[in-house]
Amino acid sequence: MGYQPKYPASFTHFDYVNPDAPKGGDLTLSASGSFDKLNPFTLRGRPAVGMGYSANGFVFSEYGLVFDSLMTPSEDEPFSNYGLLAQDAALAPDRLSITFTLNPKARFSDGSPVLAQDVKHSFDTLMSKQAGPTFRSYWVDIKDAVVVDDRAIRFDFKRRNSELHMIIGQLPVFSRAWGKGKPFDQVVTEPPIASGPYVIDKVDFGKSITYRRRADYWAADLPVRKGMFNYGTVNYQYFKDKLGEEESLKAGMLDALEESSILAWVRRYKGRRFDSGELVKEEISHRRPTGMQGLAVNLRQARFTDARVRQALALAFDFDWLNAHLFYGRRGRTQSYFQNSDDLMARAEVSQQEQMLIDGLKNKQRFLDNVKGQLPRPASTGDTADGLRRNLVRAQALLREAGWVYRDGALRDSAGTPLVINLDIADRSSETVLAPYARNLGKLGISLQYRLRDASLIKKKLDEFDFDMAISLQGGSSSPGNELFDDFGSKSAAEKGSQNLSGISDPVIDEILEIIVDSPDRKSLAAAARILDRYLLHQHYVTPMYYGKQYFIAHKQYLRHPVAPLPQRLLAGSALLTMWWIDPSEKK
Secondary structure (H helix, E strand, O other): OOOOOOOOOOOOOOOOOOOOOOOOOEEEEEEEOOOOEOOOOOOOOOEOOOOOOOOOOOOOHHHOOOOOEOEEEOOOOOOOEEEOOEEEEEEOOOOOEEEEEEOOOOEOOOOOEOOHHHHHHHHHHHOOOOOOHHHHHHOOOEEEEEEEEOOEEEEEEOOOOOOHHHHHHHOEOEOOOOOOOOOHHHOOOOOOOEOOOEEEEEEEOOOEEEEEEOOOOOOOOOOOOOOOOOOOEEEEEEEOOHHHHHHHHHOOOOOEEEEOOHHHHHHOOOOHHHHHOOEEEEEEEOOOOOOEEEEEEOOOOHHHOOHHHHHHHHHOOOHHHHHHHOOOOOEEEOOOOOOOOOOOOOOOOOOHHHHHHHHOOOOHHHHHHHOOOOOOOOOOOOOOOOHHHHHHHHHHHHHHHOOOEEEOOEEEOOOOOEOEEEEEEOOOHHHHHHHHHHHHHHHOOOEEEEEEOOHHHHHHHHHOOOOOEEEEEEOOOOOOOOHHHHHHOHHHHOOOOOOOOOOOOOHHHHHHHHHHHOOOOHHHHHHHHHHHHHHHHHHOOEEEOEEEOEEEEEEEOOEEOOOOOOOOOOOHHHHHHHOOEEOOOOOO
């Protein structure tokens, strides 16, 4: 993406892996909730963890165990792709098509060769209505997939797009034989026929799933897979809540657990096995782009369409108190949709390049009307005793301006309807964060009612946009592009199952997204991302929450991982699968 890739053609492995890591051993991990399908690409149902994809949350294939993609990114660069299923990629001089030549060694788990016809089948299937909507949004500018011959396939583009040749390389490929010709949305419990390092070995729906490493994995010695996917089996046990996972770890039933609650990490990760050294606690710092984690309101409801109401909701969130009393100072405040990507985050001053982009907008006046004053920063209560009170007084004034009045014990609109906000949560750990927020909102006359529900039910409601407020994560890519259409584009606002939970629909945003995906180089892309970030922040679409500055992982002492250099794009969960290994001399 506009720079020289880090690794030369002669590289033998990524720097962040141990190429000599031993293979074998059984890894047991946990998952929350339940699952009811083995097809991660359809919208209905909940796929088993370990697949690496979901229909409304597309991620890179390297985070999963079953599917290989045409190319794979490195984790220590903003965005560079290297060959996996494709041994060669040729971008046309006019940049309107790219042709991939498949590696002749590539084999599916049933032993059949990976052919161009399978690649086309995978693309056509994922772009159909039988798959989730994210894929259609992500690859919207691809016109067609054309089989050149058995081992060559060409993707034709509708228009020039600076990253399209990169993101089509992320296409997960599966065999035409998967499902035996059934409509794709009816392929539910049939194990995938794919070319990845693992196959599904055992399934107990809703309770557990075991993946077995393929002894015949065709890519084991490729530079992009050397030293990776080292376990003989990976087993996931499902639990109804996080406390059950913690107790199972302390009882020795799990090999590792990534903890998201700092309160739990500090107070509960103790006991005999930690004292003896059988279990080890590690805090791994990172600089991974984290995006905007926040509380998103549903703009499809008229009561949330006024930005003053949304800003008032954000003023009631007291991060400073939470960080001091619950997070032990280990959280950072989210201030950007591209948090931790320094060149993508909006700055206090508008650069000359940003100003040129703003001046060139067709919707320039709308941009200027909606971006006034200084760059918004999340409200802080600071060190003063009256910090929260000051923020709530300001919130009260904004609500009054928006037509809301406090009467008979509640904040009410002109029709007398009280402002009651429902929020579903899948884990009790969220309650400790939401309880103080609910108290603060209560001082404004707003009732926040949060309920513990099954994760699959929450997903279904979010897919249907049947919610008031939801915990949301948007943005966050180190090289943003086509995925932003699904996050913020007007078209995705009405597409059930999209990532645009809020229902954002704004011609200014649509225009900026086009500029981002058309950016010819990193410098231009970064400038466009900064004006998008600035515009989004001024709209107060979400209440910014916080981000983790490190990963908290407790694990058996015989698990090993590379020490340095840690990749900048490190994801703890995927690294545990891709980069760690079991030391056979230490496992008894």
